[in-house]
Amino acid sequence: xxxxxxxxxxxxxxxxxxxxxxxxxxxxxxxxxxxxxxxxxxxxxxxxxxxxxxxxxxxxxxxxxxxxxxxxxxxxxxxxxxxxxxxxxxxxxxxxxxxxxxxxxxxxxxxxxxxxxxxxxxxxxxxxxxxxxxxxxxxxxxxxxxxxxxxxxxxxxxxxxxxxxxxxxxxxxxxxxxxxxxxxxxxxxxxxxxxxxxxxxxxxxxxxxxxxxxxxxxxxxxxxxxxxxxxxxxxxxxxxxxxxxxxxxxxxxxxxxxxxxxxxxxxxxxxxxxxxxxxxxxxxxxxxxxxxxxxxxxxxxxxxxxxxxxxxxxxxxxxxxxxxxxxxxxxxxxxxxxxxxxxxxxxxxxxxxxxxxxxx
Amino acid sequence: xxxxxxxxxxxxxxxxxxxxxxxxxxxxxxxxxxxxxxxxxxxxxxxxxxxxxxxxxxxxxxxxxxxxxxxxxxxxxxxxxxxxxxxxxxxxxxxxxxxxxxxxxxxxxxxxxxxxxxxxxxxxxxxxxxxxxxxxxxxxxxxxxxxxxxxxxxxxxxxxxxxxxxxxxxxxxxxxxxxxxxxxxxxxxxxxxxxxxxxxxxxxxxxxxxxxxxxxxxxxxxxxxxxxxxxxxxxxxxxxxxxxxxxxxxxxxxxxxxxxxxxxxxxxxxxx
Numbered sequence: 051x052x053x054x055x056x057x058x059x060x061x062x063x064x065x066x067x068x069x070x071x072x073x074x075x076x077x078x079x080x081x082x083x084x085x086x087x088x089x090x091x092x093x094x095x096x097x098x099x100x101x102x103x104x105x106x107x108x109x110x111x112x113x114x115x116x117x118x119x120x121x122x123x124x125x126x127x128x129x130x131x132x133x134x135x136x137x138x139x140x141x142x143x144x145x146x147x148x149x150x151x152x153x154x155x156x157x158x159x160x161x162x163x164x165x166x167x168x169x170x171x172x173x174x175x176x177x178x179x180x181x182x183x184x185x186x187x188x189x190x191x192x193x194x195x196x197x198x199x200x201x202x203x204x205x206x207x208x209x210x211x212x213x214x215x216x217x218x219x220x221x222x223x224x225x226x227x228x229x230x231x232x233x234x235x236x237x238x239x240x241x242x243x244x245x246x247x248x249x250x251x252x253x254x255x256x257x258x259x260x261x262x263x264x265x266x267x268x269x270x271x272x273x274x275x276x277x278x279x280x281x282x283x284x285x286x287x288x289x290x291x292x293x294x295x296x297x298x299x300x301x302x303x304x305x306x307x308x309x310x311x312x313x314x315x316x317x318x319x320x321x322x323x324x325x326x327x328x329x330x331x332x333x334x335x336x337x338x339x340x341x342x343x344x345x346x347x348x349x350x351x352x353x354x355x356x357x358x359x360x361x362x363x364x365x366x367x368x369x370x371x372x373x374x375x376x377x378x379x380x381x382x383x384x385x386x387x388x389x390x391x392x393x394x395x396x397x398x399x400x401x402x403x404x405x406x407x408x409x410x
Numbered sequence: 411x412x413x414x415x416x417x418x419x420x421x422x423x424x425x426x427x428x429x430x431x432x433x434x435x436x437x438x439x440x441x442x443x444x445x446x447x448x449x450x451x452x453x454x455x456x457x458x459x460x461x462x463x464x465x466x467x468x469x470x471x472x473x474x475x476x477x478x479x480x481x482x483x484x485x486x487x488x489x490x491x492x493x494x495x496x497x498x499x500x501x502x503x504x505x506x507x508x509x510x511x512x513x514x515x516x517x518x519x520x521x522x523x524x525x526x527x528x529x530x531x532x533x534x535x536x537x538x539x540x541x542x543x544x545x546x547x548x549x550x551x552x553x554x555x556x557x558x559x560x561x562x563x564x565x566x567x568x569x570x571x572x573x574x575x576x577x578x579x580x581x582x583x584x585x586x587x588x589x590x591x592x593x594x595x596x597x598x599x600x601x602x603x604x605x606x607x608x609x610x611x612x613x614x615x616x617x618x619x620x621x622x623x624x625x626x627x628x629x630x631x632x633x634x635x636x637x638x639x640x641x642x643x644x645x646x647x648x649x650x651x652x653x654x655x656x657x658x659x660x661x662x663x664x665x666x667x668x669x670x671x672x673x674x675x676x677x678x679x680x681x682x
Contacts, residue, residue: 107581127584134585140578144600153596154586205586 056083064113073099075265088244088252091262097245105134132209133202139194141186148182154205172200192223209241249289261285286328297327308365310344316394326395331372333391342384440653453654469634473617476556480564480613488568518626547629555623563612571605611670
């Protein structure tokens with residue numbers, strides 16, 4: 051039986067600088083076999099560099115990359131049992147689609163019938179049957195993306211690296227392709243390592259998300275963990291919309307936000323300790339003024355399709371609220387938050403953890 | 411507005427009529443007439459004489475050799491250039507282009523001085539008690555002159571295509587298992603073909619028709635087809651035969667241009 055808990059890839063103390071720019075600082079990361087792992091973060095956070103070090107296109111200044119028990123840090127890309135899908139597809143424009151897909155197989159000296167079968171199989175897998183003789187540059191962006199994936203997977207790599215593969219596609223196509231990728235991952239049963247700055251893509255597809263910023267891993271966990279229990283303000287702000295507020299932990303299960311006391315479920319922070327709290331906009335209930343913990347007035351109202359987005363001015367802070375019920379602008383409301391919807395976080399200890407670069 | 415814009419092309423129009431179209435028409439006229447002005451194919455047929463065929467053959471051979479030498483020298487240089495960062499590139503290109511700011515004739519004369527029997531190079535070789543270099547007035551000196559003068563025209567189109575190849579395409583080839591050598595043969599070189607073709611034309615055509623280089627470095631003993639045509643115009647004052655031979659040469663040039671356009675369909679050779 052396949053043990054899915056096997057560690058397949060291990061980054062050990064990887065650092066990388068470009069000029070004076072520290073891109074990765076002593077990164078440690080373990081990736082399990084058969085995992086769909088996403089490196090998520092704003093541009094310049096080191097996610098692409100991490101992927102390129104694994105692909106063999108960059109050498110780390112220090113540290114080791116262990117792959118399947120072997121140190122591959124200084125192995126050239128052609129000796130690694132993994133394949134990459136590049137951001138701008140990087141198809142060979144002087145070849146047909148079939149020649150593109152056959153490239154890796156021809157180099158490894160496979161027989162012609164084997165190669166032909168593989169081309170057929172791969173094109174079927176990415177839903178582009180019959181495209182063998184087309185030229186690479188005659189295809190649309192989405193089609194080129196599929197060919198890039200087909201070209202990589204025919205080599206039966208243990209790991210597929212994907213560098214923002216959907217970045218250049220439009221929204222609808224992006225959504226379709228992310229479902230395709232999940233299906234492919236399940237059919238192939240290999241490890242996917244995916245790089246993106248799009249939190250929605252990350253939440254939809256991943257088994258594990260690694261949130262990165264400024265060369266550090268901010269948080270690693272399942273999509274649910276990352277969304278519901280962000281460990282710091284950066285993660286909270288980068289993943290989804292949120293109200294991030296300074297607060298004081300009065301005692302276990304009681305927090306004071308903007309002068310009002312809310313019941314929560316967190317313990318072990320100590321007494322009267324300054325903390326940050328995250329409250330997701332959909333977790334705020336607007337109730338009658340006298341039933342709320344604090345009172346305020348609705349200042350903005352936008353219809354978003356699935357829900358209404360409202361801003362409520364209360365105790366000097368504009369609370370972002372998502373609700374399927376509409377409340378008119380100007381109306382007095384009370385704000386209620388269920389205890390388990392309040393996420394308490396320690397204040398950042400160093401500058402690196404601060405929510406910098408969020409607005410990119 | 412539209413009318414004013416059309417006026418802007420006026421100077422170029424006048425220029426091309428005066429210095430391109432009319433001279434071309436005159437060459438056609440002289441090429442197909444004899445001294446009395448009667449129509450004839452005799453001038454064209456002059457290319458068939460033993461002496462002229464020999465000059466043409468030698469010109470084709472020497473320019474072919476020069477083109478190959480240029481390609482072999484230029485390709486690695488262009489690859490190195492395309493891998494440097496921008497600051498380094500402009501410095502290296504400057505060093506490379508610097509000699510081109512000197513007059514073409516001066517450069518060739520300088521080579522004549524360097525290579526001469528009692529020239530600079532042999533002076534140094536004598537001083538070091540090494541055997542003399544005796545290539546002046548031989549085809550080797552002509553090839554050397556051609557390579558020296560035309561090398562930049564090979565480097566630039568090659569550099570232009572190589573710099574445009576996405577680094578990730580090269581990474582993709584490596585990623586798919588290709589060694590550096592395989593990556594070069596299967597990906598980099600095929601993708602650089604437009605630049606190769608462009609460079610070949612840019613070197614081959616001027617080398618084929620040159621008469622200055624063969625004059626100065628080949629002595630008067632070695633006649634290329636360029637020298638023959640030059641002599642017809644200057645010494646023999648026979649414009650008719652000179653024009654006739656020029657027309658034949660034009661066919662060779664058009665042929666190599668046709669090859670260029672056929673392979674350079676994307677127009678990314680960057681040379682023309």
